[in-house]
Structure formats: structure tokens, C-alpha cells
Amino acid sequence: MLPTDLLMHRQNGEEIIPKRLKIDRGTSDLAIELINYFQSAVGKTQGVLERQLTDFEGDSTDYRVKRGLAYILKSSFCTFEVVSPLEPQMLRERVFSLAAKSVSSRESTQITLSKIADELTQELEREVLLEQVRNGLYADLSENKILTVFDAPTAPDLLNRYNLSQVQGVFYKASQLVLNAHRNVPGEYKLLFRYLKLFQLMAYIEGDADHGFTITIDGPTSLFNPSTRYGLAIAKLIPALLHVTKWSLSSILQTRDAYTNAWKTGRFTLNSECGLVSHYPPGKPYDSxxxxxxxxxxxxxxxxxxxxxxxxxxxxxxxxxxxxxxxxxxxxxxxxxxxxxxxxxxxxxxxxxxxxxxxxxxxxxxxxxxxxxxxxxxxxxxxxxxxxxxxxxxxxxxxxxxxx
Structure with missing residues (x-):
């Protein structure tokens, strides 16, 4: 899902309308270009990738769309790992402890790193180079982590995930959600109710399998202390809902006016004809x-x-x-x-x-x-x-x- 600063919604009266990209040649080309950036960054640091993405954004007016697509690629399709033959925290402790005994200078830093490399060579009974110590010191910082795996999506998959994430972001500030799951295959209900339990949502359920169910979910802003974490849990339910054949929902939202900072009420509706695509797998044949x-x-x-x-x-x-x-x-x-x-x-x-x-x-x-x-x-x-x-x-x- 997207962080709040990358959500793009507009309001028509009380109706909240999230940003959704058309899946056409223009957006597909944009998605492919971004995917290629990530593909070529495998084996490089996250810092190198971030600088390339910043250059790609440039001063274009659609920078938030590009940044949102890149965020989804990083959070959902990438594996960044610490790659260092030596444990960074251990190195910092030893280097800082030894450096504190001398006056800071370029020459003393070189001497300190060389001494640590020699000590580790003796302790580990293998050659430890000065450059390995230097490079390993901060290998665990985000910008120095290595992109080791990129599970490249297709352009439509990425665009569908972006559109879904924009809609999910609506529910971060929901005060109430009423979901009508109309008559469906029982197994679809079962999957939906399991996700309700998995995300620990406070729900009141009425109805039966013959006529459908009405599920009322209290949102994060209905609690005594509004919880972003609870809003995220509601948002996570939406991809599960997309596996249900026929449904509709309405929600009441509490948002702050950008100019007055006052709370205002918004409304959002969605149904099974929304065209969104779930990335959650369908229900397993058996639970155990x-x-x-x-x-x-x-x-x-x-x-x-x-x-x-x-x-x-x-x-x-x-x-x-x-x-x-x-x-x-x-x-x-x-x-x-x-x-x-x-x-x-x-x-x-x-x-x-x-x-x-x-x-x-x-x-x-x-x-x-x-x-x-x-x-x-x-x-x-x-x-x-x-x-x-x-x-x-x-x-x-x-x-x-x-x-x-």
C-alpha cells in the first residue's frame, strides 16, 4: 500500500474520488520504463537506485505518480539485503572504540581501519582487507543495502496494484464501513470472514448464506484514539473482498481540510463492478x-x-x-x-x-x-x-x- 503523502484523492461534495490510472499505452510505457530501472539495479545499492529514480522524476508534474509506482515496486517486488563479509554493528563498535584513543584525522582513520583489519585477520583466521572493513562499517544502512532480488511484475500488474493502493488509502481515515456481501458461493464468504479475523477487525455480522451478509466494521477514527494501524487493517481487507463475486460497500470518512485544518466528513462507495484487481491468492482448498x-x-x-x-x-x-x-x-x-x-x-x-x-x-x-x-x-x-x-x-x- 502507499503512504499518505503519495495518495491522490479529490472530493466532489462529500464524495471521495481516488486517483486511478488508465491502463493504456502511455501508462504501460511508464510502468515498463520504471520496471527496467529496477531490473538494471539488481546487484547495486539502494542509494544508487534512489538517485536514478530521482533523475527519472525530474521536474515533471506527474512526479507523484512515478514515485508511487516506484514505491510499490520497492515495497512489494524487491528484496534489499545487507551484503558484507563482516557484521556492521560489530565493526562500528570496534572502530569507534579504537578511534576514541587518538585525535581524529584522515591519517589516524586509515591507521585505525588497518589495525582492525589486522586484528580480525588474526581472530577469524582468514584475510580481512582494509576495504572490507571500510565498506562494511555502514553496510546495514538503507542506502547501502543491495538489491539482491527483483521479482519483476508486468506493466498491467504494477498499474493494477497502484490503482488498488489508491483506493485502499481511502480507508485509512474511515469511521465506519458497511459491507453488503450479496448471495455468493459459500467458500467466498469463508475467505472473507477469515480475513476479517486475520486483520482483527471489529465487525458486526448479520444475515445468512442464502440471502447474503451485512458486515458493519468500525473504522480507526471511530475509536477513542484514531489508529492509523487499524486503518491499514481495513485497507488490507479490500483485496480479499475482490475475491467475492457480488458485493457493495459504503464508508464514512473523517478527513482534515488542507486549508482550515478542520475535520470534515467524506463518503466513499465501491462495489464488485469496480474493475480493481486483487493480488491476494484465492482461498486454499484446505486450511491445514x-x-x-x-x-x-x-x-x-x-x-x-x-x-x-x-x-x-x-x-x-x-x-x-x-x-x-x-x-x-x-x-x-x-x-x-x-x-x-x-x-x-x-x-x-x-x-x-x-x-x-x-x-x-x-x-x-x-x-x-x-x-x-x-x-x-x-x-x-x-x-x-x-x-x-x-x-x-x-x-x-x-x-x-x-x-x-
């Missing part, structure tokens, strides 16, 4: 090796029950529960299977609270024997679900037994 192993074993079992991965979601007031599998028999019977193998007490408390609030009679809980439920304060005597215990692997026959 345990789930994948169970599915493989089930497929080899001729039981009359089909195992489905894209399952229904169970609505709970203010939240939603997403079972791992659904089991469907040819005679119409169905069960939902949730595997509980995660150990954190907070997770276990929330999980079993969801099970109680769901009040389903078709839910099976597969619980790892390695979990310390007592320590987490979880009691199973009032859990309205069928229980299967497992150790390292969840066996299909154990699940079949509780269904029958």
Missing part, C-alpha cells in the same frame, strides 16, 4: 494438513456419504460460524463437521460459545485430545453437538460412527 488428510481418506471410503468443502455458514447474532465440511447422504441426511485442533484459550472459548449459540442438532465437533479444554475454561456437558475425539489424525470411521 489435517483437513487435507481427512478429505483424502474420506474419498477412499465407500460410505454413501459425500464430503463437501464449500459448506453452509451458520448465522449467529453478530457473527457467523463456518464449519469445515458438510456431509451429505444420498437419502437427504446432512451433517456439518467442525475440526477443533487450535489450542489458544481465546479461540476455544469463542468456538464453543458459537456452538452453544448456534443450537444446531446436525453439528459434529472433532476435537483434538491434545487440547487443554479445562485450562481454557471449556466444559462439554452443555455443548449441543456430537463429539469425536482424535489424536494426530482424524479418521473417517470415527465420524461415521457418531452419525450412525
Amino acid at each position: 494438513m489435517l483437513e487435507a488428510s481427512f478429505a483424502d481418506k474420506w474419498d477412499a471410503l465407500k460410505s454413501g456419504w459425500a464430503l463437501e468443502r464449500e459448506v453452509d455458514l451458520i448465522p449467529i447474532p453478530g457473527s457467523v460460524m463456518i464449519p469445515d465440511f458438510r456431509l451429505v447422504h444420498s437419502d437427504g441426511r446432512t451433517f456439518l463437521l467442525e475440526i477443533v485442533g487450535y489450542w489458544r484459550p481465546e479461540y476455544l472459548q469463542k468456538k464453543f460459545s458459537q456452538v452453544r449459540r448456534a443450537g444446531r442438532d446436525d453439528l459434529i465437533l472433532a476435537i483434538s485430545e491434545r487440547l487443554n479444554l479445562e485450562k481454557a475454561g471449556v466444559k462439554l456437558n452443555d455443548v449441543p453437538a456430537r463429539i469425536v475425539w482424535f489424536k494426530d489424525k482424524l479418521l473417517p470411521k470415527a465420524v461415521l460412527a457418531v452419525m450412525d
